[in-house]
Amino acid sequence: MANYYQPEIETMPYDQLRQLQNERLVKQVRHVWDNVPYYRKKMEEKGLTPEDIQSVDDLHKLPFLTKADLRDAYPYGLMGKPKSECVRIHSTSGTTGKRVMAFYTQHDIDLWEDCCARAIVAAGGTKEDVLHVSYGYGLFTGGMGLHGGGHKVGCLTLPMSSGNTDRQLQFMEDLGSTILCCTPSYAAYLAESIHERGLQDKIHLKAGIFGAEAWSEDMRRDIENKLGIKAYDIFGLTELSGPGVSFECEEQTGMHINEDHFIAEIIDPDTGEVLPEGTKGELVFTSLTKEAFPLLRYRTRDICVLSRKKCSCGRTFVKMAKPMGRSDDMLIIRGVNVFPSQIETVLMQQGYAANYQIIVDRVNNSDTFEVMVEMTPDMFSDSLAKVARAEKELVGALKSMLGIAAKVKLVAPKSITRSEGKAVRVIDKRKI
Numbered sequence: 001m002a003n004y005y006q007p008e009i010e011t012m013p014y015d016q017l018r019q020l021q022n023e024r025l026v027k028q029v030r031h032v033w034d035n036v037p038y039y040r041k042k043m044e045e046k047g048l049t050p051e052d053i054q055s056v057d058d059l060h061k062l063p064f065l066t067k068a069d070l071r072d073a074y075p076y077g078l079m080g081k082p083k084s085e086c087v088r089i090h091s092t093s094g095t096t097g098k099r100v101m102a103f104y105t106q107h108d109i110d111l112w113e114d115c116c117a118r119a120i121v122a123a124g125g126t127k128e129d130v131l132h133v134s135y136g137y138g139l140f141t142g143g144m145g146l147h148g149g150g151h152k153v154g155c156l157t158l159p160m161s162s163g164n165t166d167r168q169l170q171f172m173e174d175l176g177s178t179i180l181c182c183t184p185s186y187a188a189y190l191a192e193s194i195h196e197r198g199l200q201d202k203i204h205l206k207a208g209i210f211g212a213e214a215w216s217e218d219m220r221r222d223i224e225n226k227l228g229i230k231a232y233d234i235f236g237l238t239e240l241s242g243p244g245v246s247f248e249c250e251e252q253t254g255m256h257i258n259e260d261h262f263i264a265e266i267i268d269p270d271t272g273e274v275l276p277e278g279t280k281g282e283l284v285f286t287s288l289t290k291e292a293f294p295l296l297r298y299r300t301r302d303i304c305v306l307s308r309k310k311c312s313c314g315r316t317f318v319k320m321a322k323p324m325g326r327s328d329d330m331l332i333i334r335g336v337n338v339f340p341s342q343i344e345t346v347l348m349q350q351g352y353a354a355n356y357q358i359i360v361d362r363v364n365n366s367d368t369f370e371v372m373v374e375m376t377p378d379m380f381s382d383s384l385a386k387v388a389r390a391e392k393e394l395v396g397a398l399k400s401m402l403g404i405a406a407k408v409k410l411v412a413p414k415s416i417t418r419s420e421g422k423a424v425r426v427i428d429k430r431k432i
Helices: 014-035 037-045 056-061 067-072 106-122 141-153 165-175 184-197 217-227 340-349 384-402
Strands: 088-091 101-104 130-133 156-159 179-182 207-210 230-237 242-248 255-257 262-267 281-287 298-304 331-333 336-338 356-363 366-374 407-411 426-428
Touching: 014 037, 014 056, 014 281, 056 262, 101 106, 106 141, 106 230, 106 242, 130 141, 130 165, 141 156, 141 179, 141 242, 156 165, 165 184, 179 184, 184 207, 184 217, 207 217, 217 230, 217 340, 230 255, 331 356, 336 340, 340 356, 340 384, 366 384, 384 407
Parallel strands: 130 156, 130 179, 179 207, 207 230, 356 426, 366 407
Antiparallel strands: 088 101, 230 242, 242 255, 262 281, 281 298, 331 336, 356 366
């Protein structure tokens, strides 16, 4: 049986799990030292050898890796296996600089698919389900990861990819899709389309597995209500394999990290100091089993919290909270830290859809900050005076949340481009 079905893995007592991690970490550090000259040089600069790492307690001694390192080592500098032993490449969807490449042996793919299968099972998936995968395929990891996980579980798996919403809904209806896998913004778009077409009674979804972008609890409840499903979060990075690094169970109080494959740390993003459990900080991952692209202490830039509080599902893997923003794409506007997720929370609480754009610019050495928000269909027929009052109310609510004033512009319904992949929430013209 595949790993995700073995209760001794996901429900392993902490001391046994830590022993497994110790053994795998020692082996992985040796593998990296022997096969990745780029990282070996970083270790040597700190006066380290593999013998200095005997357990997870020694992990803090190792140097960090960042996305800058991945770009500096582009394309093959961080590979841990020769190209002849690798069978696949994926890449991040970044739009600036060199893309981050990730390489996989067949063993890497098998373990990655096991991790995704665990996420599907945690969302209630079985071989009786029809898994509707609307993540993008190709260089993006989302489609291939959940696709392979679906096969491991035995689901009838539809490789829909993103886009062509009419076809998505036709197959969803005709084939009786039961689990939807896509970005939360595309799930919201599909829900909107289903209601517009009056297809609610013809869609048989029971669950959704949504990731690849930030989304709030308010957005989750909105999607759940509109689609009549339970919406599960999933987390991953191309650099580590893709989706399935962590996943939610039915308790929905955080995402279980697959700790037999990844060690998670929380650090102070400014000092690099490891912080105690329950403290908010930057998430760092070490891959324990990846052969072709074995990253040690990779700084994700995601801000979150780890918790080992006992979970009702029986899994003992540590949980990570939904990321609360990122330390690298956090907006600093007039000296104030602003996370898009804070803005989304305000909009949802005020009854607006989670489709918006933040536009930041700099005029005469001063930051300008505008939030474009779609009106609800009911508001669209309101007088200009009512719209102006609504904008003023949003300005107040945003200032209360952020501690900084933003200009709010209410626009017509559906006038902000709908996303079939990752939503473009921020346009920061200061970087141009």
